[in-house]
Amino acid sequence: MVAMLSPAGHYIIGVRAKELTAQTLAVSLRAASTLASSIRLPNGVNKTSELRDFTGYASGGGSSGGTNKAERVFRSVQESLARHTPAPLVEIISSSHTGVKLIADAPLEWLPIGDLPMSIALDVSRIPATPGNLMMMQLARTQTLYLPPKAFEEVLVVSSFAQTDPIRNDVRQAMDVFAGNSKQSLKFRQVSVSTSDEFVAAVNDFHGAMMIFDGHGSHDKNSGVGALHIGSEAVDIWELRGRMRPPPVVVLSACDTQSPDRTHATAGAGFLTCGATSVVGTFLPVRSKSAALFAARLALRAAWYTQAVVGGAKRPILWSEVVGGMLRLDFLSDLMGVLEKKNLVDADQAFATRTSVNMLVHTRDPDWWPQAKLKLRAAIGCDEETLKKLISRTVAEGDSIRYTHIGNPDLLCITDLDVMNAGR
Incomplete structure (x- = not known):
């Protein structure tokens, strides 16, 4: 076949071969720098035809199909990903104790690891595979950025809602509640913007x-x-390169900021090109109140969890651990909400169980999920199969799977800088 190609065809194949060689070398060097294994998945994971069915349904464009439609469509995506991923590779992934780095555009975060998606079961972050220049730039970043816990004591919240928007106060109200109840020093700098210039100024001033x-x-x-969307403008973040200086961590409490079935020109990736180290983006539309609670809880976790671990346990942590734990806590909150809504637990049982299972996440227990399921079954008095069905439906209908963590959060280390400098 190659011999039959024209000179132009030979040239194109040669260029492509060099690109693949460069990509393989970059991935290999990155894996070697962190003593990590590197796994190349079959190309079939990029051809999940069921993906558009689920994203269409989640975006409100799906056809009616009964109360379990979300679960059925999401499960079909998971089955497709699993079908194209050999079982031995899944075993290797599931055995990770330090997290998983994806270099892909396909939503591999949804690959089932046991009865949970990978993004909930493990600490997961991704480097988008396209565009290639962004991928190579992210792979080439190997220098760790060290921050003290106090760097998270003030969080910038930039709001771009119109005054007439009915959801404009959801995040503000959530922030006020969490800041007021926090025993840690936590302050939200809340700025409203209506133009791209005001947005850039607010970010650069922080x-x-x-x-x-x-x-x-x-x-x-x-x-x-x-x-x-800022005022009347639909702002392409990629066009702000050279103008905007985002902080290391960016959380996008907005819909479709890292869509898995569109082009690479996402808002989330745009922040990476502008210099952010970590971006928490969204695969799908998110529900306003749930997104507000997630953003506020993540900010609170950044303030108190980093201080508790770094200041108390004297252990440095990576930002990927903070976000990974938050996604697990968000899922457990959704699951407990389902149990309460179905009257399977009363208020006292719900509070006690919620506290108990959350602590398994906070303490980084490697068996957090098996133990959590035992506690949940004891609380509601059900068999394993009944709980499995509740879990499956909660995963598909909840917001936890709608988030994706892109960039290099594993290069963002929260530690005691005085202790670190003294040890040099």
């Missing part, structure tokens, strides 16, 4: 570690460009 964008997002199928 010198903390974490910002939250509170507004609308979209990814147009026709233009192929993802955008954040």
